Amino acid sequence: MKAVILAGGLGTRLSEATNLIPKPMVEIGGKPILWHIMKTYSYYGIDEFIICCGYKQYVIKEYFANYFRHNCDMTVDMSNNSIKILNNYSENWKVTMVDTGLNTMTGGRIKRIQQYVENERFLLTYGDGVADVDILDTLKFHDESNGVLTLTAYKPSGKFGALELDQNTNKVKSFLEKPDGDRNWINAGYFVCEPTVFDYITEGDNTIFERKPLENIAKEGKMQAYLHKGFWKPMDTLRDNVELNEMWDSGDAPWKVWK
Incomplete structure (x- = not known):
């Protein structure tokens, strides 16, 4: 089974970092967030990836084309222009990178990689968020639903603490540190898709x-939500990137399910 990762957007809300590299290549702990996402899938036995590239796609291609050299020790003998590899810390991954266009929308990017997925179930996510989602459990849930698509739903906490006030005296009755936001579940961006998903992408x-x-799949009653109650965090802003790096550096990175 393949995991498809959307990695072609401009990343304008993280422009401090994305003026030179695409957003999925912004680093957490010295590794691109794209690498962290792939490590999560790999932990669950998913080692074949299709990356939907776009903005500065050559950066992603260069990274994986030279991944072996980036992640091993080597000796370069300049007298005869030879290279000796001393060890290998590479991954057992097969990575297909597809230029899906600079301004293509998310559905268009997915449609463009249809030929590489062929007629099989696939996983799908965005290249800018990390989570400790149990991928195998989402697949089991999807099997039981008999739907076209399963999305992972998440209920985020609020950004600020909340006060419970006495309506008559305005005295503070209790204080909640970052309670559930507006109590709505949101799309966390980890999908299980049947190949018939491509039939719903009709606007190029x-x-x-x-x-x-997604609206049409839902209207037909063919979409289920897998409720994820663990960790999930998108990297939308520089502050998000700083927070994720602080988690990693402190050794408290909940999405790091691999050894």
Whole structure:
């Protein structure tokens, strides 16, 4: 089974870092967030990936084309231009990188990689968020649902503490540190998809996956939500990147399920 990762957006809300590299290549602990996402899938036995590239796609291609050399010790003998590899810390991954266009919408990017998925079930996520989602459990849940698509739903906490006040005296009755936001579940971006998903992408490159395709699948009663109650965090801003790096550096990175 393949995991498809959307990695082609401009990342404008993280422009401090993405003026030179695509957002999925912004680092956490010295490794691109894309690498962290792939390590999560790999932990559950998913080692074949299709990356939907776009903005500065050559950076992603260069990284994986030279991954072996980036992650091993070597001796370079300049007298005869030879290289001796001393060890190998590479991954057992097969990575297909597809240029899906600079301005293509999410649905259009997915449609463009249909030929590489072929007629088989696939996993799908965005290249800018990390989670400790149990991938095998989502697959089991999807099997039991008999649907076209399963999305992982998450209920985020609020950004600020909340006060419970006495309505008559305005005295503070209790204080909640970052309670559930507005108590709504949101799309956390980890999907299990049947190949019939491609049939719902009908507007070419302009198709926004989260609009008509997902809305129509839901209207037909063919979408289920896997409720994830663990950790999930997108990297939308520089502050998010700083927080994720602080978690990693402190040794408290909940998404690090691998050894």
